[in-house]
Amino acid sequence: MTEPVKVIVTLEAGAPGDVGQRLADKGLKIEAMLDAIGIITGACDAGDIARLQKVDGVAAVEHDIAVDIGPPDAEPS
Template identity: 45%
Template sequence: MKKPRQAVVVTLSGKRKIEEVARDLKAIGLDEAQSLDAIGVVTGATDPDKIAKLRKVPGVQDVSLDHKVDIGPPDGRVS
């Protein structure tokens, strides 16, 4: 059975252009990649067994697992 894809947040070191790092991440298997140039982050999804390879890409400082956050509706009760 195939493992589910894992959403990740890739923090860049700033030593390479974000476009270059994103290209290398996609080549390894980062899908749905979105580059957030203003904060030096690339987000996407990948197979869990590829996370270690993503961490080794030049220009990557960290790869963290992304978690869904639900803050509820604006007029909802505070708990």
């Protein structure tokens, strides 16, 4: 067991319809299925990322990263 991490799973075009289930079977706790852009977001143990990457129909598994609006306009008015 390793630390749980949030991940972004980008699917290939024509990914099998049950790819979500098979990702779940490999340890992905699904947060959202974003059908319009072919992406599934969720969380898994960091050690499971390599296994998720090998699931048929998966193009990439990336870490969810922090995003902001950046200086110089980051301060609320």
